[in-house]
Amino acid sequence: MAxxxxxxxQLLNATLDPKQHRKAENAxxxxxxxxxxxxxxxxxxxxxxxQQNIRLSAALAFKNFIRHNYVxxxxxxxxxxxxxxxxxxxxxxxxxxxxxxxxxxxxxxxxIIADSDFWERWDTLxxxxxxxxxxxxxxxxxxxLEVAHSIFQRWRPLFSSxxxxxxxxxxxxxxxxxxxxxxxxADQRIExxxxxxxxxKGWLETMSLLIRILYDLACQDIPPIIETHLQPxxxxxxxxxxxxxxxxxxxxxxxxxxxxLKSDICDVLQLFTNKYDSDFSSxxxxxxxxxxxxxxxxxxxxxxxxxxSKALQFLTAVASVRQHAEIFNNEQVLTTIVEKVILPNVALxxxxxxxxxxxxxEFIRRDLEGSDTDSRRRAATDFLRKLLDNFEHTVxxxxxGFINPLIEQGKRDWKAKDTAVYLFLAIAAKGTVTAAxxxxxxxxxxxxxxxFEQHIAADLLEAGSQPIAKVNSIKYLYNFRSQLxxxxxxxxxxxxxxxxxxxxxxxxxxxxxxxxxxxxxxxxGGRHILPREDIQPYAKDLLEHLFALVxxxxxxxxxxxxxFLMRCIMRVLIxxxxxxxxxxxxxxxxxxxxxxxxIKENPSNPRFYYYHFEAIGALVxxxxxxxxxxxxAKFWATFSTILVEDVSEFVPxxxxxFALLLELNPTNELPGDFKALLxxxxxxxxxxxxxxxxPLARFVSAIMPKAASSIVAEQKLEPILTIFQRLLSGKKTExxxxxILEAVVASFPATVLEPYFSTIITLIFAKIQAGATxxxxxxxxxxxxxxxxxxxxxxxGADYFIKHAEAVQANVFTPFYLTVIMPTxxxxxxxxxxxxxxxxxxxxxxxxxxxxxxxxxxxxxxxxNLLDLLKNxxxxxxxxxxxxxxxxxxxxxxxxxxxTPLNTCKRGARxxxxxxxxxxxxxxxxxxxxxxxxxxxIAKFVEERLSPEAKAALQPxxx
Numbered sequence: 001m002a003x004x005x006x007x008x009x010q011l012l013n014a015t016l017d018p019k020q021h022r023k024a025e026n027a028x029x030x031x032x033x034x035x036x037x038x039x040x041x042x043x044x045x046x047x048x049x050x051q052q053n054i055r056l057s058a059a060l061a062f063k064n065f066i067r068h069n070y071v072x073x074x075x076x077x078x079x080x081x082x083x084x085x086x087x088x089x090x091x092x093x094x095x096x097x098x099x100x101x102x103x104x105x106x107x108x109x110x111x112i113i114a115d116s117d118f119w120e121r122w123d124t125l126x127x128x129x130x131x132x133x134x135x136x137x138x139x140x141x142x143x144x145l146e147v148a149h150s151i152f153q154r155w156r157p158l159f160s161s162x163x164x165x166x167x168x169x170x171x172x173x174x175x176x177x178x179x180x181x182x183x184x185x186a187d188q189r190i191e192x193x194x195x196x197x198x199x200x201k202g203w204l205e206t207m208s209l210l211i212r213i214l215y216d217l218a219c220q221d222i223p224p225i226i227e228t229h230l231q232p233x234x235x236x237x238x239x240x241x242x243x244x245x246x247x248x249x250x251x252x253x254x255x256x257x258x259x260x261l262k263s264d265i266c267d268v269l270q271l272f273t274n275k276y277d278s279d280f281s282s283x284x285x286x287x288x289x290x291x292x293x294x295x296x297x298x299x300x301x302x303x304x305x306x307x308x309s310k311a312l313q314f315l316t317a318v319a320s321v322r323q324h325a326e327i328f329n330n331e332q333v334l335t336t337i338v339e340k341v342i343l344p345n346v347a348l349x350x351x352x353x354x355x356x357x358x359x360x361x362e363f364i365r366r367d368l369e370g371s372d373t374d375s376r377r378r379a380a381t382d383f384l385r386k387l388l389d390n391f392e393h394t395v396x397x398x399x400x401g402f403i404n405p406l407i408e409q410g411k412r413d414w415k416a417k418d419t420a421v422y423l424f425l426a427i428a429a430k431g432t433v434t435a436a437x438x439x440x441x442x443x444x445x446x447x448x449x450x451x452f453e454q455h456i457a458a459d460l461l462e463a464g465s466q467p468i469a470k471v472n473s474i475k476y477l478y479n480f481r482s483q484l485x486x487x488x489x490x491x492x493x494x495x496x497x498x499x500x501x502x503x504x505x506x507x508x509x510x511x512x513x514x515x516x517x518x519x520x521x522x523x524x525g526g527r528h529i530l531p532r533e534d535i536q537p538y539a540k541d542l543l544e545h546l547f548a549l550v551x552x553x554x555x556x557x558x559x560x561x562x563x564f565l566m567r568c569i570m571r572v573l574i575x576x577x578x579x580x581x582x583x584x585x586x587x588x589x590x591x592x593x594x595x596x597x598x599i600k601e602n603p604s605n606p607r608f609y610y611y612h613f614e615a616i617g618a619l620v621x622x623x624x625x626x627x628x629x630x631x632x633a634k635f636w637a638t639f640s641t642i643l644v645e646d647v648s649e650f651v652p653x654x655x656x657x658f659a660l661l662l663e664l665n666p667t668n669e670l671p672g673d674f675k676a677l678l679x680x681x682x683x684x685x686x687x688x689x690x691x692x693x694x695p696l697a698r699f700v701s702a703i704m705p706k707a708a709s710s711i712v713a714e715q716k717l718e719p720i721l722t723i724f725q726r727l728l729s730g731k732k733t734e735x736x737x738x739x740i741l742e743a744v745v746a747s748f749p750a751t752v753l754e755p756y757f758s759t760i761i762t763l764i765f766a767k768i769q770a771g772a773t774x775x776x777x778x779x780x781x782x783x784x785x786x787x788x789x790x791x792x793x794x795x796x797g798a799d800y801f802i803k804h805a806e807a808v809q810a811n812v813f814t815p816f817y818l819t820v821i822m823p824t825x826x827x828x829x830x831x832x833x834x835x836x837x838x839x840x841x842x843x844x845x846x847x848x849x850x851x852x853x854x855x856x857x858x859x860x861x862x863x864x865n866l867l868d869l870l871k872n873x874x875x876x877x878x879x880x881x882x883x884x885x886x887x888x889x890x891x892x893x894x895x896x897x898x899x900t901p902l903n904t905c906k907r908g909a910r911x912x913x914x915x916x917x918x919x920x921x922x923x924x925x926x927x928x929x930x931x932x933x934x935x936x937x938i939a940k941f942v943e944e945r946l947s948p949e950a951k952a953a954l955q956p957x958x959x
């Protein structure tokens with residue numbers, strides 16, 4: 001093991017070197033396939049002789065390995081039982097004894113294991129934790145409590161269920177009494193070590209962890225042991241809200257254990273106020289006074305930021321309960337709140353200005369992206385808006401009593417004006433501020449357009465305005481974009497674009513953010529406020545300038561730092577569509593390729609490269625039909641390098657774009673490079689990465705119709721069907737399996753599929769019998785209809801399916817048809833699926849010998865079902881424009897380790913018979929021609945097998 005761990009340690013060290021990390025990570029993937037890899041990682045984590053950064057890297061690798069390799073989708077262990085047992089035996093003790101950074105990673109690993117195993121498959125853990133608690137050693141106790149909290153905090157976002165309640169009860173029964181005892185112990189030790197800063201720090205951290213666990217234990221319901229001890233618990237909470245110790249007086253920037261503890265207490269107070277008012281109501285007023293005292297006593301130093309935020313969040317919770325909100329319902333009280341609490345916490349501080357200048361991208365993210373949820377400004381704004389909800393007129397009057405003097409003062413002091421503008425923004429917006437529309441509802445006592453014209457517009461227009469004032473003007477437009485009409489935006493867009501030319505990072509980035517959101521903005525009828533014709537005149541210069549800003553610093557980390565610029569590029573390309581051809585498409589492509597080549601060396605900002613590939617997707621969607629574009633040839637070299645180097649972050653995006661290129665290519669020609677690519681992806685390796693599966697399945701589906709003859713000639717159909725079988729076996733990949741299967745059926749005739757078809761049906765029947773969800777049934781039935789509808793040259797049809805189904809099991813088709821196909825078809829919602837059902841049923845009635853002779857009743861049932869579908873005849877939309885690109889805004893995307901779909905590459909509903917447009921006319925023509933072809937047999941069946949009502953309903957299709 002020693003030599004193995006040494007080699008592993010060297011690889012882990014190499015992953016920390018940007019020049020070696022890609023190669024080292026690929027080598028680690030191979031190591032991960034070896035037995036006891038997880039234990040080798042833990043051995044490195046526990047080794048005191050290893051460098052700290054290597055131990056941390058091992059802990060991170062262990063956590064990621066456990067996330068993907070501990071259990072499968074059904075919760076079964078993927079690791080050997082003895083390895084699982086060893087991990088459980090060693091992990092808790094190792095975490096307790098590890099440094100804090102390693103503790104964090106191991107704690108997350110324990111939480112992942114707990115997701116599948118706690119509590120029933122790890123029922124000894126809670127007692128094990130209790131046994132390890134120490135009344136004398138805070139380091140040991142804190143390690144235990146960290147483990148406990150990492151497990152228990154999983155309950156916080158969950159919906160109540162019997163299983164969850166049983167789990168919490170199991171924990172409370174074992175952990176509850178020791179928890180109460182440890183609260184008392186920690187309280188005593190804090191008093192005992194009040195003059196020993198090192199020991200005191202440890203026990204204050206213990207108290208913090210206990211308060212967090214109090215939140216965990218009570219997040220679903222108040223356990224009886226908490227309820228019976230609520231009074232002494234509140235005594236402890238109130239005591240430490242007002243606690244101070246001179247040992248921590250000198251700190252300015254970092255929160256000390258005292259502030260952290262008070263912040264945790266405010267979290268618990270907020271929970272109890274929001275959720276358990278009947279139990280906690282009598283405590284609310286005294287705690288409101290205590291928290292008010294905290295806010296009044298702390299300064300503006302950064303160490304107090306989180307505490308100020310948490311305290312304000314508690315006051316917001318109080319204001320959210322109508323009976324408690326009355327505490328604030330007084331003009332004098334509200335004036336004091338604004339003066340003593342709101343103003344100090346929304347005013348710009350030196351630290352904000354330093355961040356604006358030194359860490360501009362962080363300033364922007366905190367301010368606009370909502371990552372400042374624990375910031376003073378955000379918390380003070382939320383509190384003020386909650387007061388506004390309750391007392392709109394009074395709060396507006398009180399706040400304007402401060403805004404007006406600040407505006408006047410702002411003529412001499414831009415910081416005062418900044419505060420005034422921020423206060424106005426806080427009280428003008430009502431309800432939720434949406435990513436798509438900004439502020440939709442406005443305070444009825446303010447006029448946002450008038451305020452902009454009188455106090456804000458000059459800062460937008462004047463070149464010499466102070467940068468933060470200019471940012472405020474842009475942010476104002478950004479927030480209230482829905483309040484401006486088309487004419488006002490026609491005036492405002494030009495100055496907004498001009499601010500992209502600022503030499504200040506924050507100013508030009510805010511301008512890009514605002515431009516992007518305005519281009520996305522639509523009116524109530526879904527029409528863009530600034531459509532393509534409005535933006536086209538600016539587009540070429542706008543794109544060139546945005547690319548220049550992105551490429552200012554061409555190191556991988558800096559180039560992809562600012563996702564807001566790339567998002568604006570993406571939006572311009574989506575809005576102007578094929579208009580990019582007149583903007584110098586070659587230049588745009590060159591920029592995108594340059595950026596791809598740089599960031600593939602070290603992808604570090606998922607949002608940036610997501611928007612980057614959306615931009616490329618927009619070019620493909622709107623320009624791939626143009627000979628001028630020739631996008632495949634331009635992107636091939638860069639994209640193929642990504643695949644060869646296995647840049648895992650980019651591979652799913654590349655295959656989505658390749659698939660779209662194939663789908664939009666009107667010819668059946670296949671570029672030779674794509675044919676070579678197919679050979680590589682038919683190997684198992686690429687499919688091992690979960691995020692690759694959807695785009696790979698789509699790419700294989702797109703390539704099959706264009707490469708059908710060579711796939712057959714080179715015997716590649718069987719490997720494709722092997723992939724189908726593999727994907728069908730997993731719950732998370734079964735839909736991708738049917739994507740491939742439908743493409744197989746649509747691309748190859750019955751004669752080619754003959755050797756495989758019975759096996760396909762066997763696999764599908766087994767999958768259904770194992771437990772079919774509605775979504776699985778829908779795909780199975782769609783597959784059946786596709787086979788049934790592929791008559792004529794394709795040589796399939798209902799009889800082809802029946803023959804192979806009966807070969808699997810005699811007489812299986814009747815129950816399958818009656819209990820799966822017909823009821824599921826009746827529930828089809830998508831027009832393309834209903835259209836396929838109509839075509840399938842029509843051809844069954846007209847072509848199937850089995851239904852003509854063997855299933856006479858089934859013929860009648862099928863006709864009745866066809867008539868039901870035709871009552872609301874399906875109409876399938878053609879084309880793919882903004883309705884696809886804008887279906888989900890990019891802000892709704894989650895960036896995880898799995899698959900992230902590109903909206904610009906989104907595929908519409910599959911229509912296998914696009915040539916059939918008017919479905920009812922087609923049914924009528926087909927039935928009449930078939931009746932003639934079969935010597936009147938269809939009309940005879942109608943007469944013999946249908947009820948009078950069905951005959952009458954079908955009559956229009958026969959004449």
